[in-house]
Amino acid sequence: MNNGFATVVGFTVKNKLRGKAFLITTIIIAVIISIGINLPYIISQFSGEGKATSIGYVDKTQDKTRSDFYTGSRIVGLLNQYYKAQEKPEIEIQSFADAGTADANEKELKQAVADGTIKGYIEFAEGTNGSFPSVTYKSEALMDVKTSQSLQTALLWVKQQGVLQDSGLSQAQKDLLLAPIQLDTVQISATEGAGSIGSGKTEGEQGMDMALVYVIIFMLFMAIMISGQMIASEITAEKSSRVMEILITSVSPLKAMFGKITGMFLIVLTQLAVYVIVIVVNMTMPHNASKLSEFDIKLSNIDPVLLCYAILFFLTGYFLFSTMFAAVGSIVSRTEDLGQAVMPITMLSLAGFYICMFGGLSNPNSMLIKVSSFIPFFSPYAMVVRLGLSDPPIWQVWLSVAILIITISFTGWLSAKIYRTGVLMYGKKPSMKELRKAMKAYKI
Incomplete structure (x- = not known):
């Protein structure tokens, strides 16, 4: 049982890492990131x-x-x-x-x-x-x-x-x-039961928290967009080429789905690790390091508790969206129809990203952000913003985590049912009635 899952994970990872498209795309994006970070310096050299x-x-x-x-x-x-x-x-x-x-x-x-x-x-x-x-x-x-x-x-x-x-x-x-007046700002916890990520933070520590929030939000958004499209397109391609029929004879559909999701997660982590290394290398260059020193940005100021929460919401957010992408990919027979099929899931992720970027970062205590932090499709973004830029009660944080885990369990079960049924349904996209009828005939 475990061997089948590990086989799918290994096959997915090796197949992607050996592909020229993956390597070329990773290199191109790394170059673009390098140029983007150094663009102000490059412009200053040519513009005087x-x-x-x-x-x-x-x-x-x-x-x-x-x-x-x-x-x-x-x-x-x-x-x-x-x-x-x-x-x-x-x-x-x-x-x-x-x-x-x-x-x-x-x-x-x-x-x-x-x-x-x-x-x-x-x-x-x-x-x-x-x-x-x-x-x-x-x-x-x-x-x-x-x-x-x-x-x-x-x-x-x-x-x-x-x-x-x-x-x-x-x-x-x-x-x-x-003479200028010096004003220092310090974060405090004014409510009993709050202080989930600590209090008494200096301006440098608050700046590092904000930087970490930016990084986590962008990394989660990139992970969902990159891996989601890859998961859905891989499943659709295997289904349209009839490889899926061979695959499910040796591995159960449930293992195949979660194995592919896990394999793509490892691929995305590899890509993100490359991008993080590229960012760190470029930011430590002399002309960029001097700019960072002006803002008192130091890696030692990272709050380990906030980092742990950020990783937790990153993982839960990724697996929530990836199961939905896998389910949609399994019911599409042609790659030409995939873009339209995954559009609703893409819009959900975009909505969470935009809510936080254009509303949460400037006002993390707004009612919109507070409500969004309990909506599972938005909470991986919204709760990270609240944790990094405000001080939510700890019970709200864990309530958000609990809602996310329950939602992941349900969507995982539902996606597995859809996947088990959809991978063997060819031709036109099945209707909801046909899909529901077929799902009842199979047990996970």
């Missing part, structure tokens, strides 16, 4: 990102004779002071001599943009009653958001300097006023 953006300014003659604080020359001087204080200056301002008229100045600046000397230029319109002048940044870019936001931040600092200069405050008072 990291270098200061040169923008122009006309140093008007009349500004030099004015005594008020908010003159163009004084503002530009303070802007240069602001950017030079940065470790990597974002903007460098080049002054141009006054050509005498506004049109002549505009023409000179546009020519500098055309020559590539500067990326754009700023103009000041005098404010009324000594107020801060309005500033216009002009460039060829349709939406130069990065430069405009940087200028806006710098100009706000310049305005603050002007206000402080007229305030009569001492330098120590000015430094105290401008």
